[in-house]
Amino acid sequence: MAYSAEKLSEEKVFKDPVHRYVHVRDLAIWDLIGTKEFQRLRRIKQLGTTFLTFHGAEHSRFNHSLGVYEIVRRIIDDVFAGRPEWNDDDRLLTLCAALLHDLGHGPFSHSFEKVFDFDHEEFTRQIILGNTEVNNVLLRVSPDFPKKVAEVIAKTSEKKLVVSMISSQIDADRMDYLQRDAYFTGVSYGQFDMERILRVMRPREDQVVIKKSGMHAVEDYIMSRYQMYWQVYFHPVSRSAEVILTKILHRAKQLFEENYTFKYEPIHFTSIFNEKVTLEDYLKLDES
Incomplete structure (x- = not known):
């Protein structure tokens, strides 16, 4: 049996506070999770410095990535399966892209990127295409499979329908982070009727569309997103903490450029100040 079609002898599940369970049956997905x-x-951390405002917001990109995968899996297996507009040959490609879409994020996400001029999407591409465990798993599917996954995440793939499931105005990424961030921050703004939205999704040649009967569920989703941005993501305390962190990182960068010696620096700390950071050095960076 081809690796792309191999299943686990028994379904694996991750207990999840948002989706109850994340289901894994494909061997390739299980192998990717283990890399x-x-x-x-x-x-x-999924929300960078937001935990300083909402102390429960300690969840990670790992949680979120599994959540996005689970939403996409449900769309494909429960809603799109058997519909003539959906090509089931794209199933594993879509699941892998959903699982790996945030793979290149660094510590404190966007604050870190702005100071050091990093692009997490570029590092995602490097991880998928480089000499990594993730690349080795994807190569077992086919020699060109890593490239196909990277193109979906970069939104350059010719498979527009697949791209829209992960990156559009109503996609699995947004649906997961709104609910997950609301849960861990303890607010109610991020709640919307995802079950209804999933039921009224339909595949088309170049995008996912929503039936007219799902209009009110979509309106609820839009308002949920609006409220989450103003009440959580743009919270003044969270934004001020981000400004302070940014200034600290700018100061550290300045000291490095002035050849200041960091007395207690970790082995890999100064690598982030170099003009060309290797993928190996980047993967050592975290928030611990």
Whole structure:
């Protein structure tokens, strides 16, 4: 049996506070979850400095990535299966792209990127295409499979329908982080009727569309997103903490450029100040 079609002898599940369970039956997905590059996401906070405002917001990119995968799996297996507009040959490609879409995020996410001019999407591409455990797993599917996954995540793939499931205005990424961030921050703004939205999704040649009967569920989703941005993501305390962190990172960068010696620096600390950071050095960076 081809690796792309291999299943686990018994379904594996992750207990999840948002989706109740994350179901894994595909061997390739299970192998990807076990790679060191994916496991690294356990040490990358989903909301950066927001935990200083909402003390429960300690969840990670690992949690979120599994959640996005689970939503996409449900769309494919429960809603799209058997519909003529959906090509089931794209199933594993879509699941892998959903699982790996945030693979290249660094510590404190966007604050860190702005100071050091990093692009997490570029590092995601490097991890998928480079000499990594993730790449080795994807190569077992086919020689060109890593490239196909990277193109979906970069939104350059010709498979627009697959791209829209992971990156669009109503996609699995947004649906997971709104609910997950609401749960861990303890607010109610991120709640919307995802079950209804999933039921009224339909595949088309170049995008996912929503039936007219699902209009009110979509309106609820849009308002949920609006409220989460103003009440959580743009919270003044969270934003001020981000500004302080940014200034600390700028100061550290300045001291390095002035050849200041860091007395207690970790082995890999100064590598982030170099003009060209290797993938190996990048993967050592976390928030611990």
